[in-house]
Amino acid sequence: MTPTQEVLLSWAADRLRAAGAAPGGDAGDDGVSAVARLRAAREALAVAAGGHAAVCVLADLDVPSWMAEVFRFAVKVPAGDGEAWRRALTRTVFLSGRPANLRERFAFSHTSADGSAAWFGPVPAAAGATLRRLLKTFEGTQPFEGLPEGAVLRLGSGDGTAAAVGPGAVRLPGTVQSPGRMTPVPEPITFAPAPLSCVPGHSAHVPGSVPSLPAPARRSPVHRELYAATAGVTLAAALVHLHHLLVEAVADDLLAPGDRLTLRSAPRLSTVTRPVAALRADTDALHPDQLQAYALLTEEI
Amino acid sequence: MAARPSVLLAPVTVTPTKPLTPSHLKGILWADAMVRSTEQLAEVTFRYSHTTYHPTEQTLGFWEFLDRTRGDEDYGSLSEEEIGERYREFRAVAERPPAAALRPYACAVEQGWVHPASARVLGLWSGQYARMGLRDPGLLTHQPPGLGLEETVERLVQAGLALDQRRFGGPVLLDATAHGLPLRRIVSADSRPNYLACALRELLPLSARHDETVLLYDRELDADYRLLAQVLRTLGATVRLVPVGRVPIDGRIVPARHGGWRGHTAEALLRAAAEHAPAAVRLGLRLYFIAVLGPGQQQSFRADLLHQCMARARRMLAAAAPGPGRAPGPRPEPLDLSRYRRSHLHVDPYRLTTALLGKRQAAPDRELLAAVYL
Numbered sequence: 293m294t295p296t297q298e299v300l301l302s303w304a305a306d307r308l309r310a311a312g313a314a315p316g317g318d319a320g321d322d323g324v325s326a327v328a329r330l331r332a333a334r335e336a337l338a339v340a341a342g343g344h345a346a347v348c349v350l351a352d353l354d355v356p357s358w359m360a361e362v363f364r365f366a367v368k369v370p371a372g373d374g375e376a377w378r379r380a381l382t383r384t385v386f387l388s389g390r391p392a393n394l395r396e397r398f399a400f401s402h403t404s405a406d407g408s409a410a411w412f413g414p415v416p417a418a419a420g421a422t423l424r425r426l427l428k429t430f431e432g433t434q435p436f437e438g439l440p441e442g443a444v445l446r447l448g449s450g451d452g453t454a455a456a457v458g459p460g461a462v463r464l465p466g467t468v469q470s471p472g473r474m475t476p477v478p479e480p481i482t483f484a485p486a487p488l489s490c491v492p493g494h495s496a497h498v499p500g501s502v503p504s505l506p507a508p509a510r511r512s513p514v515h516r517e518l519y520a521a522t523a524g525v526t527l528a529a530a531l532v533h534l535h536h537l538l539v540e541a542v543a544d545d546l547l548a549p550g551d552r553l554t555l556r557s558a559p560r561l562s563t564v565t566r567p568v569a570a571l572r573a574d575t576d577a578l579h580p581d582q583l584q585a586y587a588l589l590t591e592e593i
Numbered sequence: 594m595a596a597r598p599s600v601l602l603a604p605v606t607v608t609p610t611k612p613l614t615p616s617h618l619k620g621i622l623w624a625d626a627m628v629r630s631t632e633q634l635a636e637v638t639f640r641y642s643h644t645t646y647h648p649t650e651q652t653l654g655f656w657e658f659l660d661r662t663r664g665d666e667d668y669g670s671l672s673e674e675e676i677g678e679r680y681r682e683f684r685a686v687a688e689r690p691p692a693a694a695l696r697p698y699a700c701a702v703e704q705g706w707v708h709p710a711s712a713r714v715l716g717l718w719s720g721q722y723a724r725m726g727l728r729d730p731g732l733l734t735h736q737p738p739g740l741g742l743e744e745t746v747e748r749l750v751q752a753g754l755a756l757d758q759r760r761f762g763g764p765v766l767l768d769a770t771a772h773g774l775p776l777r778r779i780v781s782a783d784s785r786p787n788y789l790a791c792a793l794r795e796l797l798p799l800s801a802r803h804d805e806t807v808l809l810y811d812r813e814l815d816a817d818y819r820l821l822a823q824v825l826r827t828l829g830a831t832v833r834l835v836p837v838g839r840v841p842i843d844g845r846i847v848p849a850r851h852g853g854w855r856g857h858t859a860e861a862l863l864r865a866a867a868e869h870a871p872a873a874v875r876l877g878l879r880l881y882f883i884a885v886l887g888p889g890q891q892q893s894f895r896a897d898l899l900h901q902c903m904a905r906a907r908r909m910l911a912a913a914a915p916g917p918g919r920a921p922g923p924r925p926e927p928l929d930l931s932r933y934r935r936s937h938l939h940v941d942p943y944r945l946t947t948a949l950l951g952k953r954q955a956a957p958d959r960e961l962l963a964a965v966y967l
Contacts, residue, residue, distance in 0.1 A: 351756055388756055388763060393771035428776045433762030527761050 296562075300573040300583035304330050307540070307573075311379050327581055334381065343417030344373070344380040348535065349389040349400075350430050352408035355530070356445060356555060359518075362535055363447050365402035365411040366542035367549065374543055377414035382539050385420070386531055387427035398423055432527030438557030439520050445553040513550035517566060517590040523559035524577055525586065533586035537572040541589055546570055554593070561585040566593070598938045600631050601803035603640035603795055605788055605810065608652050609714040611677030611849050612858035613721065615840035615894045616811075619882045623837050624809055625727045626883055626942035629965045633930050635938055638803060641730035643715065645738045645795045647702040649788050651684070651850075653695045656708035658683040661694075668709040673717050676710050677854065684850035692783035705735035721859045726875035726967050739798035742786055748797060754824050759784065767793075769823040777820055789817055793824070800830035805938040812836040812890060813846075833937050838890025840882075846890065857894060865896065869903040872910055875967050877903030884946040905950075912956035 308330065350358075369377065377383070391403050391410035403410040412423055518537075520530060541547040546569050558564070562585070569589045576584035604624050607617045628639045646652065659666070659679060668676065698708070707715070715732045722729055740748070746765050749755035756766045756776070765780035767789065779790040786794075800806040806825060810818045815836060822832040839846045847853040866874045881902040886892055933945040945965070949957055 350758075353761060388758055388766055388776065389770060390753060390756060390768055393753060393768060396771070397773070426770050426773070426775050428766060428778070431758065431761070431763035431782065433782060434760070 297582055300571070300585055301327070301330070303568075303571040304573045304583060307381070308334060311381050327575070327583060330583075331575070343383070344376040344414050345383040345385055345417045345420060346377065346401075346414040347385045347387055347412040347420045347423055348430075348531075349387050349391055349394065349410045349412065349423070349427065350408070351388070351390040351392075352406075353432075353527075353531075354408075355527075355534075356440060356443060357406075358404070358409055358531075359534060359538060359553075360445055360447070361402070361404040361409055362538045363542060363547060366539040366547075368402055369414060369539070369543075373414050376416075378540070378543060380414075382414075382536055382543075383417075384414075384532070384535050384539075385424060386430040386432075386528065386535075387424065388430045389423075389427040394423070394426075430528060430531075432529075432531060434527045436520070436522050436525040436527045436530035438522045439518070439555035441556060443555045445518075445555060447547060447551045447553070448549050510548055510550075511545070513548070513552070514592040515552040515554070516546075516569060517556050517593055518553045519556045519558060519561050519564055519588050519590070521559065521561050521584070521586045522557050529586070533572045533574065537570060537587040537589060541570045544570065546589060553589075561588055564588065564590075567591040597634070597636050598804040599636045599638065599802070600938050601638045601640070601796075601799050601806045602628055602631075602809065602939070603638075603642075603792075603799065603806070604808075605792060606641055606643050606646045608646065608649070608655075609643060609711040609718065610652060610655050610680040611714070612673040612854050612860065613718060614849055614854045614859075615842070615857055615862075615882075616846070617849070618725075618859055618862075618878070619840050619886060620809065620811065620837055621727060622725075622879055622882045623835075623942050626879060626946065626965055627807065627809065627835075627939055629728070630930055630933070630940035630942060630945055631938070633964065634934070634940065635804075638799065639728075639730055640736070640795060640799065642736035642738065642795065643707075643711075643732065644702065644705070644734075644736045646788060646791050647707070647711075648699050648742075648786055648791055650689070650695070650785055652711065653698045653702070654690050655680055655683045656698050656710065657690050657694050658686070659708065659710055661690075666710075668713040671710075671713060673714050673860070674854070674858065676714055677849075677852065679710070681850065681852040692781075692785055695785065703737065703741075705737075717860070721863065724863055724871065724874070725859070725878055726871075738791070738794035740794045742780070742784070742790060742794060745790065745794045745797055746780065749793070749824070752828060754827060755779070758782075765790070767820060767824060769820055769827070772823050772827075774820050774823055775816075777817065789821060792821060796821070796825060796830075797828065800825050800832070801828060804831060806830050806832045807835055807937075807939050808832060809835045809837060812838045812888075833939065835888075835939075835941075837888055838886075840886060841890060841893040844893050862896075862899065866900070866903055869907065870910075872967055873903050873907040876906035876910060876962065879946060879966050880906055880950060883942050884950050888943055909949075909957055910962070913959045913962060915959075 313334070391400060392407050394400075394410070395403070398412055400410040400412055412420055520534060538547065547553075567590060569591045571585055571589075572587040573583045573585055576582040602624060604620065607613060607621070613621070624639075624641070628637050631637050663679070712733075719729060719732050722732065746755060746757055749767070750757050753768070753771075755768055759765060759780070759782055762782050764778040764782055766776040767779045768776055770776060777789065778787070779793070780786050796806065808818050808822060818834055818836070822834055825832050842853065842857055863874070866877070869877065877899065881899045885898060885902060930940050930945065933940045933948065935941065
């Protein structure tokens with residue numbers, strides 16, 4: 293499937309409908325006005341939802357590792373909060389901050405094993421106001437360099453094994469370019485074991501706790517590809533797109549513990565021909581009257 | 594005998610891009626009196642290094658602006674008002690110079706280079722300092738801070754007190770959020786430091802080596818200094834905050850970047866005081882800027898009160914002077930300076946100077962006047 297404007301509009305409208313809005317921007321409508329209607333519906337939804345939001349606090353960043361943590365955060369979101377958050381289109385604020393310095397003042401829903409990232413909420417936006425006042429918006433203005441091509445992200449299985457990267461043990465380059473310096477990650481990326489036995493929709497639990505109930509019945513693990521667009525995309529924007537895609541895919545049971553993701557990048561995703569299971573479309577920065585696919589999940593490969 | 598305690602006083606300098614105004618003078622006179630009075634009781638390190646603060650954008654940007662817009666001007670023939678007028682023009686331009694344009698200047702500063710416009714201003718200030726009886730803290734000397742910028746950032750990051758997100762296109766953020774203080778940007782994504790980063794290059798290595806670090810600062814920068822103090826305390830320093838208010842002109846506090854210094858520059862004040870003897874000018878300036886104005890910023894500058902203080906200073910000096918034909922009165926008890934320290938090691942210049950004024954009956958101690966005020 294090639295994500296044409298019609299397809300993109302359809303995905304975007306479906307997403308709004310899933311959140312409870314009535315976009316009226318279906319494929320077949322006039323393209324320009326459909327995008328405008330989608331935007332208006334999205335803005336109306338943000339107001340009506342009362343601002344349920346999550347906060348992602350970032351001290352450091354390696355995108356594939358962070359994606360694994362997004363998954364682990366998403367599977368912990370209690371059903372009630374998750375539904376309210378979905379109605380607010382899984383709005384997430386990205387802030388710079390050091391989780392270790394904040395943990396005594398704020399009860400994070402999830403903190404990454406290496407302490408580089410933590411999530412607060414999702415909660416009504418007012419509940420995160422103190423955190424937002426204390427921290428600053430994450431300014432990832434560097435160009436997004438893409439995901440490590442072909443690396444495999446194995447999402448933590450229900451029996452407690454960690455999320456891991458690689459088909460068996462693929463090493464990620466794990467480097468982030470900076471002006472004047474390169475910060476290599478010397479060791480293969482590993483993730484500390486954390487049991488992931490809760491799938492939204494199957495059971496709910498308090499953030500931060502690990503349910504001791506027997507693992508609910510689940511579908512068989514699947515293997516998908518995850519594509520991210522890179523052309524004209526900043527690091528901060530890529531995080532936004534990937535976060536929406538991942539947390540909504542978890543809520544829709546498209547991603548669950550035991551699944552595998554092969555990571556792919558391309559300047560734009562119009563060349564992707566595989567069947568799409570989930571797609572993140574947003575306004576095309578260069579063509580504001582069009583949509584662009586910024587991240588997508590394929591059907592099982 | 595126990596070793597004397599050590600005190601560090603390292604205020605942020607006035608950028609040498611314009612004339613000294615009453616607000617600047619107040620801070621400089623407070624620092625000078627604090628250093629010289631505390632020296633009677635402790636070992637004092639006074640750092641007032643322009644080298645440390647040249648790398649801020651307001652200074653480097655001004656130098657680049659001058660060279661770009663005026664070329665090689667004969668700054669030696671310009672007054673500080675004329676240079677200040679060019680600074681006002683620079684600050685009125687909204688566009689920031691790109692980092693690449695400032696880099697040659699930033700590198701040169703580390704080697705001791707100073708733009709001729711600022712060298713001219715500092716030269717003029719040196720003369721004014723001498724006339725005001727201010728100790729020269731090395732206005733014309735290359736005094737680099739103990740740490741480089743990258744080393745400073747690295748130390749802060751390792752201590753959990755900063756986030757360096759430049760490789761993502763973000764800034765360096767000073768982080769005392771563990772103490773409930775908001776993050777503060779100190780270095781831009783393209784590695785331009787602000788004054789807090791410059792201060793930390795100097796304070797990190799020095800503050801830990803002193804029993805007390807005094808941060809004397811502009812009251813309007815209170816949030817920044819509370820943060821700076823918390824960072825230094827976390828690294829083991831004992832820090833005292835001493836806020837000093839600015840001096841409004843006609844009821845308004847106008848930043849120097851907006852100009853408005855006409856008639857109120859240090860040079861103008863000194864010229865207006867020409868009728869007074871040099872010692873009376875020196876003591877009078879301190880009586881006015883320290884004791885009369887106090888640590889707050891409620892009172893506007895009043896030339897008539899400054900003049901009265903100089904007259905008062907002349908009388909105090911006359912009373913203190915041993916002179917022929919004068920009956921040798923009882924020598925006043927020397928002031929016990931430790932009374933003006935409260936719970937800290939440094940002497941509070943306001944309490945000391947108001948005590949001096951309050952001793953209406955006794956002549957002030959000549960030695961104290963010479964050591965601290967003249």
